Amino acid sequence: MVRELLEKARELSIYTAYNTNVDAIVYLNGEMVQRLIDEFGADAVKKRMDEYPREINEPLDFVARLVHALKTGKPMAVPLVNEELHTWFDSHFEYDVERMGGQAGIIANLLANLDFNRVLVYTPHLAKKQAMMFVDKPNLLYPVVEKGKLVLKHPHEAYRENDPIKVNRIFEFRAGTTFKLGNETVTVPFSGRFIVSARFESIRIYTEPELKPFLPEIGEMSDGAILSGYQGIKLRYSDGKDANHYLREAKKDILLLKREKDVKVHLEFASIQNRELRKKVIYNLFPLVDSVGMDEAEIAHVLNALGYSKLADRIFTYNRIEDTVLGGKILLDEMNLEVLQIHTIYYIMYITHADNPLSEDELRSSLELATTLAAARASLGEIRSPEDFKVGLNVPYNERGEYVKLRFEEAKRRLRTREYKVVIIPTRLVKNPVSTVGLGDTISAGAFTSYLALLKKKGTL
Numbered sequence: 001m002v003r004e005l006l007e008k009a010r011e012l013s014i015y016t017a018y019n020t021n022v023d024a025i026v027y028l029n030g031e032m033v034q035r036l037i038d039e040f041g042a043d044a045v046k047k048r049m050d051e052y053p054r055e056i057n058e059p060l061d062f063v064a065r066l067v068h069a070l071k072t073g074k075p076m077a078v079p080l081v082n083e084e085l086h087t088w089f090d091s092h093f094e095y096d097v098e099r100m101g102g103q104a105g106i107i108a109n110l111l112a113n114l115d116f117n118r119v120l121v122y123t124p125h126l127a128k129k130q131a132m133m134f135v136d137k138p139n140l141l142y143p144v145v146e147k148g149k150l151v152l153k154h155p156h157e158a159y160r161e162n163d164p165i166k167v168n169r170i171f172e173f174r175a176g177t178t179f180k181l182g183n184e185t186v187t188v189p190f191s192g193r194f195i196v197s198a199r200f201e202s203i204r205i206y207t208e209p210e211l212k213p214f215l216p217e218i219g220e221m222s223d224g225a226i227l228s229g230y231q232g233i234k235l236r237y238s239d240g241k242d243a244n245h246y247l248r249e250a251k252k253d254i255l256l257l258k259r260e261k262d263v264k265v266h267l268e269f270a271s272i273q274n275r276e277l278r279k280k281v282i283y284n285l286f287p288l289v290d291s292v293g294m295d296e297a298e299i300a301h302v303l304n305a306l307g308y309s310k311l312a313d314r315i316f317t318y319n320r321i322e323d324t325v326l327g328g329k330i331l332l333d334e335m336n337l338e339v340l341q342i343h344t345i346y347y348i349m350y351i352t353h354a355d356n357p358l359s360e361d362e363l364r365s366s367l368e369l370a371t372t373l374a375a376a377r378a379s380l381g382e383i384r385s386p387e388d389f390k391v392g393l394n395v396p397y398n399e400r401g402e403y404v405k406l407r408f409e410e411a412k413r414r415l416r417t418r419e420y421k422v423v424i425i426p427t428r429l430v431k432n433p434v435s436t437v438g439l440g441d442t443i444s445a446g447a448f449t450s451y452l453a454l455l456k457k458k459g460t461l
């Protein structure tokens, strides 16, 4: 069933924008964390953890937020705003791997390798190094404007020498890693990643003015669009531009994509530390898109920005299904989304209104496809061909799978869910993943494209 669904999804053409970067990955072990804590002293680290810096301005901010992420085992991302820290990072870490990062980049490579009909990827900054991180597949194209016309080229042929390049540092951590924080012994509860996201002036999230008039044409030639990277917008820039400017442009982009045809748009949410910016992204963009995807830390942050701080704290601390369903319902209704997808370490959930054309079984099969793809990527590091999907089918559901289903049935009984379709599946969880960064993007790409394929089968796309 999921295999056939993947076949169907592969017939689609997808547009994806905006963010790409280089992910420089470090695999953390206990000694490395211990050295960092010892360098600054446990007391200083704890004090800074209490202050909870939302940006990385100096090394101690990084160590404090990293240790906090390790204690909770939650996927977190914190912006690096001080360019001078590159030297500090480079003197402290050797990068084990460099690979394509950014939702748009990861999703483009994934869908291209799965042999989708066509994957059109747009990123406003395409330096040669970045371009070369795109896979060499003929179905992967980048839009350029030549002599007033839209031309589609492979990213390898479309790079611009002088474009800036953005490097994010990814710290992969594994469940069971231990270290001491003063008298306390910390054991990392879940595997995941901590992202130090580069946030510098030179990187902007937008569509170049020459390309913008072609967005309706791009929308028309696509079955769906997956947009992400808004977390990279800064509140203010030294040239006087601000987040309001970029968000207004982002809204125009979505409306332009939908102008000739109501192409379905999925927004992949990512962590936004700054509450003001988070709120702006949610209020400006969520009402314009059809589908949103995010992880458990992100739904908690979103609900917090919408004023549901108690519920947000509960989700962040306990990750209870009942709270996530409640939070999901609130978000679906307040933003009037068609579909909301939440991925967590133990389960993935869809929430739609009751009039969604897909049945609960169909929605579940879309999530099955998503977790199977993520399991394949976690096992292999990369999905290089449609055949790799099979690897995911051999990964068992996580050990809490039955418990997840039980708690979900309980939650459904307790909460009013008649006006909604809520479905949940346990994740297929790889014990020793090659890496975890990008697994959420993989889930969302698999979920959204299979959702579209199912709509198409029903004649409602």
Ligand SMILES: Nc1ncnc2c1ncn2[C@@H]1O[C@H](COP(=O)(O)OP(=O)(O)O)[C@@H](O)[C@H]1O
Residues within 6 Å of the ligand: 075, 191, 193, 294, 295, 296, 343, 344, 345, 346, 347, 348, 374, 375, 378, 427, 428, 429, 430, 431, 432, 433, 436, 437, 438, 439, 440, 441, 442, 443
């Ligand atoms: N070891 C693993 N095996 C399979 N799936 C995993 C594994 N670890 C995490 N996942 C899935 O990946 C998701 C991570 O998503 P997210 O936090 O959005 O990551 P990213 O933003 O880096 O893509 C988790 O919610 C979980 O469903």
Ligand SMILES: O=P(O)(O)OC[C@H]1O[C@](O)(CO)[C@@H](O)[C@@H]1O
Residues within 6 Å of the ligand: 019, 020, 021, 023, 077, 100, 101, 102, 103, 104, 106, 168, 195, 197, 198, 229, 231, 232, 270, 437, 438, 440, 441
């Ligand atoms: O917020 P940024 O800096 O665009 O980075 C997004 C990060 O999220 C990922 O796309 C994973 O979801 C990473 O590859 C990347 O480093």
Ligand SMILES: [Mg+2]
Residues within 6 Å of the ligand: 269, 270, 294, 295, 440, 441
């Ligand atoms: Mg994510």
